[in-house]
Amino acid sequence: GVVLFNEGQEGRTEADVNPDLGGPSDLPVLFASYWTGRDLAATPGAEVGFTFSWETVTKSYTTYNVLAETRHGRDDNVVMVGGHLDSVEDGPGINDNGSGVGAILEVALQMAKSRPENKVRFAFWGGEEFGLLGAEHYVANLTEQERANIALYLNFDMVASPNYVYHVYDGDDSDGVGAGPGPEGSAQIEKYFEEFYASRGLASKGTDFDGRSDYGPFIAVGIPAGGLFTGAEKRKTPEEVAKWGGTAGERYDRCYHQACDDIRNINDTALDVNADAIATLVGTYAFDPSKING
Ligand code: PHE
Ligand code: ZN
Ligand code: ZN
Ligand code: ZN
Structure with a gap:
């Protein structure tokens, strides 16, 4: 199957799923991230041959400094x-x-x-x-x-x-x-x-x-x-x-x-x-x- 998750959630990291970092090699993974700076198109999922798209879901919050x-x-x-x-x-x-x-x-x-x-x-x-x-x-x-x-x-x-x-x-x-x-x-x-x-x-x-x-x-x-x-x-x-x-x-x-x-x-x-x-x-x-x- 395909695992899709956010880096850091439930304590999981890229190392748990990315074969290059010691994760299981038989698991195609789409690796998403919610923090800025990571290019979604450059993630391991791209290497296993998926074509993927994503949607921006906007939820509205008010936050304070x-x-x-x-x-x-x-x-x-x-x-x-x-x-x-x-x-x-x-x-x-x-x-x-x-x-x-x-x-x-x-x-x-x-x-x-x-x-x-x-x-x-x-x-x-x-x-x-x-x-x-x-x-x-x-x-x-x-x-x-x-x-x-x-x-x-x-x-x-x-x-x-x-x-x-x-x-x-x-x-x-x-x-x-x-x-x-x-x-x-x-x-x-x-x-x-x-x-x-x-x-x-x-x-x-x-x-x-x-x-x-x-x-x-x-x-x-x-x-x-x-x-x-x-x-x-x-x-x-x-x-x-x-x-x-x-x-x-x-x-x-x-x-x-x-x-x-x-x-x-x-x-x-x-x-x-x-x-x-x-x-x-x-x-x-x-x-x-x-x-x-x-
Ligand atoms: N900004 C990250 C968080 O709040 C934690 C972090 C801090 C990571 C500093 C790297 C360096 O989840
Ligand atoms: Zn945090
Ligand atoms: Zn923090
Ligand atoms: Zn230094």
């Missing part, structure tokens, strides 16, 4: 920090993305007591799971001046996966993952995150900087960006277990996009360390203008 910014600080050097507030319909979305939102909120509460040199703007995006709708809308509606005033954007989507790895978005492309280097300045953000982990004696590694979360619309218009990610549907390797512990061969988040992404689906150590990483970078950029593009 919540933005809050410090009253103080230079407004021509705005440090933006964000994560998505929505979850998939299948589950409560505690790691994806209660983790990122919770960590950012704590940093925002601490920042509220301070007088930063640069303005800090916190963004809680709506509609990420339906195609980065909130962030896309925000960036598309910036005036040229507003866009130029944003010094950089930091994104946090899934920062406490139960079988975590400390991934940093590969802004300099040195890890050879993702779609090439990000806008100038992205490499520096990656470097500061790497330095944070190193200062704690912790390992980190690069991860795809391909636009699969709310930073996508920002880098698309040339705003430097960076962020952290502890892993979703892919499986942890033995080499990664040697660095971060956990379970080899198991997904980073076995409850990714499922009903079990509940309050138990959080690694407290990863959440604690990553909240500190977020605070460290936000603090650095907020209080020391020389660190921006410096």
Whole structure:
């Protein structure tokens, strides 16, 4: 038969069905995806000789972005920090993305007591799971001046996966993952995150900087960006277990996009360390203008 499913749903991934990635070779598969950036015509289904077509089904939602910014600080050097507030319909979305939102909120509460040199703007995006709708809308509606005033954007989507790895978005492309280097300045953000982990004696590694979360619309218009990610549907390797512990061969988040992404689906150590990483970078950029593009 033909299997048609959405990547990530019910914890299944391309590796379960694509023979090239170890899946069963006798199963023709049409591999659909609901996130942007994947070309439906270039999926494994195309290779097994199907001619296929697809329909766009439009369902109407209203979704909200919540933005809050410090009253103080230079407004021509705005440090933006964000994560998505929505979850998939299948589950409560505690790691994806209660983790990122919770960590950012704590940093925002601490920042509220301070007088930063640069303005800090916190963004809680709506509609990420339906195609980065909130962030896309925000960036598309910036005036040229507003866009130029944003010094950089930091994104946090899934920062406490139960079988975590400390991934940093590969802004300099040195890890050879993702779609090439990000806008100038992205490499520096990656470097500061790497330095944070190193200062704690912790390992980190690069991860795809391909636009699969709310930073996508920002880098698309040339705003430097960076962020952290502890892993979703892919499986942890033995080499990664040697660095971060956990379970080899198991997904980073076995409850990714499922009903079990509940309050138990959080690694407290990863959440604690990553909240500190977020605070460290936000603090650095907020209080020391020389660190921006410096
Ligand atoms: N954006 C993905 C989701 O919400 C998760 C993800 C974050 C994937 C960062 C890659 C990098 O499902
Ligand atoms: Zn998600
Ligand atoms: Zn997410
Ligand atoms: Zn890198």
